[in-house]
Amino acid sequence: MSPEKLVRPEILALTAYQVPEAQGMVKLDAMENPYPLPPALRRELAEALSRVDLNRYPEPTGRRVRELLARRMNLPPGMELLLGNGSDDLIQIITLAVARPGTTMMYPAPSFVMYGVNAALCGMKAVAVPLREDFSFDADAFLARMRSERPALLFIAYPNNPTGVLYPEEDILRVIGAAEGLVVLDEAYHVFAGRTFMQRLGEHPNLVVLRTLSKLGLAGIRLGYLAGRPQWIEQFNKVRQAYNVNVLTQAAALFMLERLEVLEEQAARIRAERATLGAALAGLPGVTVFPSQANFFLVRVPRAERTYEALKRQGVLVRNLHPGLRDCLRITVGTPDENRILLTALQEAL
Numbered sequence: 590m591s592p593e594k595l596v597r598p599e600i601l602a603l604t605a606y607q608v609p610e611a612q613g614m615v616k617l618d619a620m621e622n623p624y625p626l627p628p629a630l631r632r633e634l635a636e637a638l639s640r641v642d643l644n645r646y647p648e649p650t651g652r653r654v655r656e657l658l659a660r661r662m663n664l665p666p667g668m669e670l671l672l673g674n675g676s677d678d679l680i681q682i683i684t685l686a687v688a689r690p691g692t693t694m695m696y697p698a699p700s701f702v703m704y705g706v707n708a709a710l711c712g713m714k715a716v717a718v719p720l721r722e723d724f725s726f727d728a729d730a731f732l733a734r735m736r737s738e739r740p741a742l743l744f745i746a747y748p749n750n751p752t753g754v755l756y757p758e759e760d761i762l763r764v765i766g767a768a769e770g771l772v773v774l775d776e777a778y779h780v781f782a783g784r785t786f787m788q789r790l791g792e793h794p795n796l797v798v799l800r801t802l803s804k805l806g807l808a809g810i811r812l813g814y815l816a817g818r819p820q821w822i823e824q825f826n827k828v829r830q831a832y833n834v835n836v837l838t839q840a841a842a843l844f845m846l847e848r849l850e851v852l853e854e855q856a857a858r859i860r861a862e863r864a865t866l867g868a869a870l871a872g873l874p875g876v877t878v879f880p881s882q883a884n885f886f887l888v889r890v891p892r893a894e895r896t897y898e899a900l901k902r903q904g905v906l907v908r909n910l911h912p913g914l915r916d917c918l919r920i921t922v923g924t925p926d927e928n929r930i931l932l933t934a935l936q937e938a939l
């Protein structure tokens with residue numbers, strides 16, 4: 590009995606998410622916050638976690654985390670939150686809930702790979718509408734495709750991954766205004782862009798805002814959140830696995846949300862470093878840097894494959910997007926030391 594005979598063809602066609610070995614490397618491949626927590630805070634956190642009852646199931650909806658998040662993230666009155674095991678979990682929940690047979694998901698491309706993966710998993714037709722050559726958003730082309738495809742679900746990463754580009758607010762408003770389907774605005778990099786549609790949720794019944802604590806510095810605990818009208822949250826809550834956010838994640842999130850200023854200060858340092866690194870990368874001969882409002886840069890180099898391997902040999906791990914994105918690498922903003930190591934290595938690796 591072979592799996593090929595039983596497993597759905599759309600699953601057979603997928604490849605499992607690949608993560609390269611990063612032990613001992615300068616790790617600039619996954620948009621993580623490079624700064625560890627201060628030692629005193631780590632001890633306090635350990636103490637807080639030691640009080641968690643591991644023998645008990647979690648509070649199913651993470652009530653206390655939701656209440657604290659709503660305050661710290663300025664959730665508008667009348668809106669609700671749904672928590673996920675990372676925002677990946679929420680992308681799957683939304684897609685599962687909306688995927689009526691024969692319906693379509695649409696998103697600008699290139700963008701976050703999980704949109705397309707979940708369309709495939711849930712049996713939706715995925716329509717990836719190309720961005721312009723410079724990765725700016727072609728609103729007219731996108732709206733034209735919306736009219737012909739009539740998507741039930743739209744994902745827009747704001748700013749986009751893997752390009753770092755933040756689309757104009759007017760373009761997003763045009764998409765929301767014209768959409769017959771649900772628009773999910775994925776604000777994974779919100780802390781680095783300083784722009785959000787959170788406060789506009791009340792104006793648009795077909796909009797929900799997706800966020801994560803991952804890029805802010807808590808990628809390891811896996812906590813994403815979806816903000817929207819209670820009518821949407823009520824439906825998505827039925828699809829959520831009963832205990833999708835575990836007790837340790839809830840406790841760690843509560844602890845850190847009480848001390849959010851620590852992570853926000855780190856994010857401010859990353860934003861400052863972004864400017865320095867962007868200018869230095871742009872100064873390297875042969876390197877094209879695309880403008881980024883996130884904590885990473887998309888760069889085009891003469892020979893991405895070669896440069897990626899040469900960087901790796903020098904102990905620097907970036908993300909190789911070639912051949913999907915011709916001659917492109919994605920580089921996370923690291924600490925000043927890490928960025929210096931990257932720049933030195935890159936000069937030899939080009």
Ligand SMILES: *Cc1c(COP(=O)(O)O)cnc(C)c1O
Binds near residue numbers: 675750777
């Ligand atoms: C990183 C990322 C996510 C996933 O975040 P998790 O909460 O860690 O699952 C979602 N959307 C975009 C655009 C991202 O870049």
